[in-house]
Amino acid sequence: MKSAIFNYELKYWLKSPLTYIFVAVFFGLALIMMLGTGGFFDGPSNETGNVRLLNSPHEINFIFRYFNKFLLFLIPVIVGTSLYRDYKSRTFHITYSFPMAKRDYLLGKLWSSVLIVIVISLFVGLGLMIGEWILGIENPKIGVFNIWSYIHSYAIFTIPNLLFFSVLVFVVVGMSRNIYAGFITILLLFLFQIIVENLFTGKPFLIALFDPFAQNAVLYETHLWTRDEVNTKYIPVIGIIFYNRILWATIVGAAFFIFYKNFELLHESPFANWLPAFANSKKGANQPKQIPSTKSISQVDYDFSFVAQFKNMLKLSIVDFKFIIRSWMFFALAGFGILALVFILLRTTNTGEFNLLPVTRTIVSTPLFFYSLIIMLATFIYGGMLVHRAKNIRMNHLIDATPIPNWSLLGSKTIALILMQISLLLLLLFSGIIIQIYNGHFHFEFGQYLFRLFVITLPMLAIWAVCSIFVHTISPNLFLGLFVLILIWLGVDSFQHIGLQTQLLKFNAYPSLTYSDFYAYGQQLPGYFSLIAYWLSFAGILTVVSYLFWQRGLITSIKERFSIAKNRMKGIAWIVLFLSFGVFLFFGFKIYKAETNAVLDAGFNQSKGDIMANYKTNFGQYADTPQPKITFIDLDLAIFPEENRFDAKAVYNLKNKTSNPIDLLLIKTGFDEITKTIIPQKHRLIARDSIMQFAVYQLENSIPPNDSITIQFEIKNKANSLFTRNSGIIKNGTYLKHDILPRLGYAYDDRVVEPSDSTARMKNYFYSDADLVQLQTKISTSDEQIAIAPGDLISERKNENGRNHYVYKTNKKVKLNFSFHFGMYEVQREKYKGIDIEVFHHENHTSNVEKMIHGLEAALDYNTKYFGAYPFSTIRIIEYPHTEEDYSATLMANNIPTSEIQFIINSAAMEGKIDMPFYVMAHELTHQWFGNDAMPAAALGAKMLTESITEYITLNIYKQILGKEAADRFLQVQHKRYLRGRAREGKEEHALYRVKSGQQYIAYGKGAVAFNTLAHYIGEEKMNSVLKEYLMSAKTGEYPTSLDLIARLKAAIDDNYHYLINDFFETITHHDIGIDEVKYNSEGGDEQTVNLSFSVTKYKDGKALTNLNDDVEIGLYNDKNELIQLEKTKVTQKTNHIKLVSNQKVHQIILDPNYLLIDKERANNSQ
């Protein structure tokens, strides 16, 4: 019997066209994905060297992650239906009376359908393999073909996932006799994953364990893998991945067991009472009125006018809406949705590094994004339910014979879906407010909520609602409809793989919006709403098509459907179609123009590579052409916030600091600006690249050595287009930088200069065209804004002709790093040791201001003590909107432009984490000494002289102010930063002394550790005195390289410790240390002997060393976690035994408690 059922089911699916559609789609998607990622559609790739291979076991698994999720939607379709079909067609009335065992029935259905799902999934692998084969081994991203990559992925992830969740869906559909419950189960699993990821933040082990799809388990095992490991290693199965699989097998097994035990081949579902029904039982609400029994229906008004039918549509939509929200599925979905929301919010406001305040903008960012996806998927499912529900229960003919027009029915379904979306959005709003109240945050921004939820998000969701109704109307069955919808959604994402960039084809997809309290969404809205209008009008077209094909009555052939559609195409349908199409074309054209203009503006009708290549060919000869240096800039800058416009005039003093006359001027002007160059001397334009904004001028009279000339520029912004922001000017909080100013010399010189290269010292790392400069700024804006420039405020004239005018001047020479700010600011002022500290911030962003000032003061104290006085009379912190840059801060002369994010960090909730506002300010101000006063030479390793030193000093400040424990946490973060960074490194990891720009993980993470470890052994005072000497020489002499500092360090410290310089600065060195065994011997009293065995392996540049001579610290701790004693021991071999005597009972032993060594796995360091 079992095999009969098994065979019957198998045949059913093998005969169904749906199976072949799935096979084709999955095969096609996999093939396109492999080809697209391999660059098949972009022309030949010229990537060389250490590339991330596409077909390594790790990457194959990575690609499968995407498909594994997609494949899950097959489960309700195939596994769910195998059971559901019997209920729907009501054949179970008959079949359940057959003499078959439930074992045969259930297992036959389950195994056959699971087999079909797995077979379909195999075509993903086949698609990828063929993709690999087409790309060929000569493709740099393709390694040697390895079938085990695939077998591995299938055996550990794809097949178990499909199996687990097939069983789960089977159980759910069996219990509920409802196919939609199967889809909802899959959705709930996704939500469960999100919840787990966010619930256990900071406990990666638990995330890895509970992740239903084991993705996080893979991440847990591989997140520190380097490129080489990624390319070669298999994902280890034994360990967390195995536990995860066992856990889920157990959960699902238990569910199946309970189901199987209780399942009976009965007419009434034995589970009927397991699930609560949300029926409206108005018990005894109104007593029956006694009305006389009649023989006929009384004559009432029947209204078939348009208005009445429109009202009917609304009434019917309420009926459908109630139907949706009355089901337990909806409650489960909404409940899980809100849970996911809460946990995502917890993580967003409580990330690994810093917490954010639960302000409205935070709630409507990432959490809303995920929540919208849930709403969208619910829209897909419930759309199908609404379209098909009357037919499924055979009530359609009752409805179809009534005089209700088709558009009224169609409209009611669409509106019901939108009502469901609104109710879910309102749920988010209420939950958000409750969360805010819970967090003691009573500044409710209803305006912002409503705008984001109902003006920005709802139209997008409504478009999905129309699309969902459309697809389900056209599609002959529910599953094909759902599948097509999911395909549209995921397919749009994959357009980039085949090189499609235009928004015009990405159905209902939008660029993400960033919010700032300074000016809300600002310039982003016109583009966003143009796209919304474009897709809304498309939705209008879809609605007309849905109307034409709306199924009414019994239609027996496709031909008949078309002939009916043709008959319906008249009157109002034409009008709506024409109007929609007109709007669609209008906005389509607008978007098309904006996109092509953006491309043309940027000159990207050629590829970026071609432009660069052209530039290098034409101008490469000038790479070493000596240029005068900028010494003084006189800037006149007026901005017009309402018009997003600025006008500037700049006068440059250029001095020939070389020993030869200069007669060529190479001028690079800003990309986003329109710049007019005025050279008063007689000159000739030799060459120009209008895309790169680069020009070469020949002066008639050359500039003699040590002589100066003056040139002028008139600078204007380019206007914004729909999707591109060209103007830096915004309504409030404008943040302009020196990049609006023209610069001298050959731009984009990407030659790598080694620190040993003697020519490196001629130029500083930052700019070839300036040493330190002076700046005078006349600056003005509208009368409600403050304008800020570098230097001291010399004069201000408020409200003159409706504008505010200021003059700023630098009293000392500064690095050519300028920021200009314009906005409505609140200012907090303080005087500290004769220096004015000013914080310009948004009126509501006050909570971190004190901490920032504290950070500045601490840095002033520390650096002044060790490295000399602060050169300016004022320090300003100026908040800039989150939309303008990332979340960081930068020192620019005496200004520190700081992201809005730093101001809305929830520092009160950051107990036990990095105190960001304090840290950021201490770090930035320290750059005044290391980075601005001492500018490194233009060579590799420059960042060691700026960021590494600064991060090390910040660590010391941190230790001094916040204590050792906080400093240790800071150090741990740096270790992690380094280890994670090198795992993500796309190219080659450099040694610290050769760190290149972009390798933050080395400059910050490893740099801080390196200087700290060295200072730990030689002492802070000693280290600081070496740094001071370095600083003094850098300020006066040539630009220094990393080798200079290393030489100073070697000269200053004991030979014993030179190995540390080699380990940390000159090579890539790691340790692998761990405790092997600990034996405690109590000898009476409080004294205790500890016999410790531990092993040490040292790797240098990837190879294990045999000769060791390293210091390792061992900390002994009592039961209060206090350090009893710290032993330092010299290690010369891999395995070590040491006997320690303690005067207290030892509770814990930690190897390297001060985080001096770089050790990938610290878990085995303590016992």
Place this chain on the structure above:
Amino acid sequence: MRLRIDKLSKTYKNGVKAINELDLVIEKGMFGLLGANGAGKSSLMRTIATLQNPDSGHVYFNDIDVHKNRMDFRKSLGYLPQDFGVYAKDSAEQLLNYFAILKGIASKKDRTKVVEEALHLTNLYDVRRKRVSTYSGGMRQRFGIAQLLLNNPKLIIVDEPTAGLDPTERNRFLNVLRDIGSDNIVIFSTHLVEDVKDLCSDMAVMNQGIILSKITPSNAINSLNGKIWTMKTTKEKLDTLQQQYKVLSSNYNEDNSINIRVFSDTKPDDRFVSVQSNLEDYYFSLTQNQPI
């Protein structure tokens, strides 16, 4: 008031000619459409109810071409399909209110009134708060009548409504139908001759997509007056008799003997005695030679 069907044809994709060049005129009153399963009754009913398009031919209701003016026609139409389901969680009251909206009753007060009347008419008032999905077969069919009454239809089409009802339920149902049928056209399809006999003022017999005969039940019975004969026989002899005579029907007696009814203009032989003709005889006399 008049329904005229003119050369109506419908052939399904699988080649079955469900309606074949069918002509029929139906006047006010209860009209019975008799036919075996598969005779094309439901197809005809669905087509009249505008749920299906004919391949050719027309249906006119009081001179409006129903397939050209579907919406107008549906305003006067009440239709009860042979088999229907309802939303599982809704009560009769809720569902009827829903249908009242669909049928264009704009005012809530009117809807409540009409729904209550329909519930009374169909004797469902006491169970109006119960879910229709839990109703017995007869109650469900009466609910079907209640929903079709909501728009005060002029043309009522009920497709095999008595199938599967027990005798009491059937009677109750037919009474309801009789009450509402007097002023309108009611087309009532059935394969039970009883139904027609009890209810209809006019009737037609349909087979293989065509109308074999349109006649009033009394005329039908009268047309066979003196032509129906009966005899008692045994099972073994039945075959021979069937070859010899036109046997309309046969039924067993308690002693396992068989009574047969035979159609013949004259007395077939001495074993036969004349009996009063009935509607069933008429039906069988028409369909007997037709392949079924």
